[in-house]
Amino acid sequence: MKILTILGIALTLLVQVPRKVENSFNRKFPSVKNALWSFEDDNYHLSFEHFGQQKTAIFRYNGEWVKTLVTIELSELMFCIRDHLRLKHKDKRVGNAYYVVTPELCEYHVYMEREENGETCIEEDPLIFDENCEFYRKPNLP
CATH class of the missing domain: 3.10.450 (Nuclear Transport Factor 2; Chain: A,)
Known part of the structure; x- marks a missing residue:
């Protein structure tokens, strides 16, 4: 390391x-x-x-500014996002979470952990939520 x-x-x-x-x-x-x-x-x-x-x-x-990612703790996510994670992804843990700001919008990106070959890995594709707690499967960002 x-x-x-x-x-x-x-x-x-x-x-x-x-x-x-x-x-x-x-x-x-x-x-x-x-x-x-x-x-x-x-x-x-x-x-x-x-x-x-x-x-x-x-x-x-x-x-040209593209975006800013702010590293956040699970406790800093909105309650509705934490609730979604608890209900829909209860078998996984949050690996990393970011508040993402672009010129057009703001979103929360949550990367979940998964086990692979006995090791903990961070999933490549994040769970994405807008500021109204709407869940997206794919990023809305450039």
């Missing part, structure tokens, strides 16, 4: 971030001074802490 962390930091240091992306990030999050940069899926990902929350902001090469 330590090797992967060191490798991740080394790769982050090698990312050349366009000025437009830096400027957009600084306008959107002016109080953030330390962010880890990475380049994934043709977008720049910036991981940082903001007001006590772990966030990842995603920008296109031209500086």
Whole structure:
């Protein structure tokens, strides 16, 4: 695990971030001074802490903000989402949960854990809920 962390930091240091992306990030999050940069899926990902929350902001090469993912605890999910998970997915545990904000909408993405070959894995496709607790099977995001 330590090797992967060191490798991740080394790769982050090698990312050349366009000025437009830096400027957009600084306008959107002016109080953030330390962010880890990475380049994934043709977008720049910036991981940082903001007001006590772990966030990842995603920008296109031209500086356009795509979305921000806010890591949240199970207890921070709306009651109706927790209730849905308790009733419909009682045999699984929540692995990760995010509040996802885009220019068009806000959603909750919940990644469930599953057992595979005796190991705990996080499912690739999240359960997605809108802010009205409507459940979607597929993401509505770009």
